[in-house]
Amino acid sequence: MTDPVGPRGWGITLAKMWGPRFPVDPQIIALEYSAKRPDPISKVKAHPVDGIEGMLIQRESKAWYILYNEGIVVPGRIKFTIAHELGHYLLHRQSQEEFRCGQRDIIGAQNARALEDEANLFASYLLMPMDDFRRQVDGQQISLELLGHCAERYGVSLTAAILKWLEFTDEIATLVVGRDGYVLWSRSSKAAMQLRLFRRHGFALPAKSLAADGHAFDFDDRTGVSMPAGVWHPAEETKEMKIGSDQYDFSISLVLYPRTLSSVIHKEAEPAEDLLDRVMQPFQRRE
Incomplete structure (x- = not known):
């Protein structure tokens, strides 16, 4: 063989x-x-x-x-x-x-x-075989609860499951990891990359975002907290889901952008993003 x-x-x-x-x-x-x-x-x-x-x-x-x-x-x-x-x-x-x-x-x-x-x-x-992962999420509203189900199914961390989902989803979404008000690393879906919605290492986190607030955790609304225009996008409202961690001094936020943005996706070559210069990794970190 x-x-x-x-x-x-x-x-x-x-x-x-x-x-x-x-x-x-x-x-x-x-x-x-x-x-x-x-x-x-x-x-x-x-x-x-x-x-x-x-x-x-x-x-x-x-x-x-x-x-x-x-x-x-x-x-x-x-x-x-x-x-x-x-x-x-x-x-x-x-x-x-x-x-x-x-x-x-x-x-x-x-x-x-x-x-x-x-x-x-x-x-x-x-x-996390991709075909099986797709079957778990297709046709459903993305939430931490749904992605948490996938993490449990595959026996991995929630962060690892989110990173895998970003690899194949059609949603416009970005995972941002930050510390002390600045971006450590980020990962964007293909659609978000085409719209140039990513956060580079060392850039400041949006001041009014949950990511920038070291004590802002909302575990009741697993579908996300609405963020007004000007926070994650200059002209559009977004949803931010913050993954809590009491054991690390960094924040982890999943940001979902409105699907209506897909109508203005850039057709030119995609820019390079932190951590996507080579291939995905998902990498395992406990939340």
């Missing part, structure tokens, strides 16, 4: 081999699939690896170990980390004998390397 090509090909192939069962277990796949190879993954375990999320390392026996930080306690984050390292094994193990991956690499942060992006892309296709 010929090996699949690229991170998408590997992710789709292994997801189909796992079958229509969710959530996918990347640890079982890593151990069982690689067992047929002369340099298998022989161990997947927690390890006190300071400063990194996960690691893929080859031992003297030629076998590989996948290690993840024992401080990670959120199952979805562990699952994505293991899948990410499996991606390195399948795609990159011929190029080096050790991969050390930090949080900023796994979530596709500024200046992430191409190898990290490919491992993230593989993990997203393995854990």
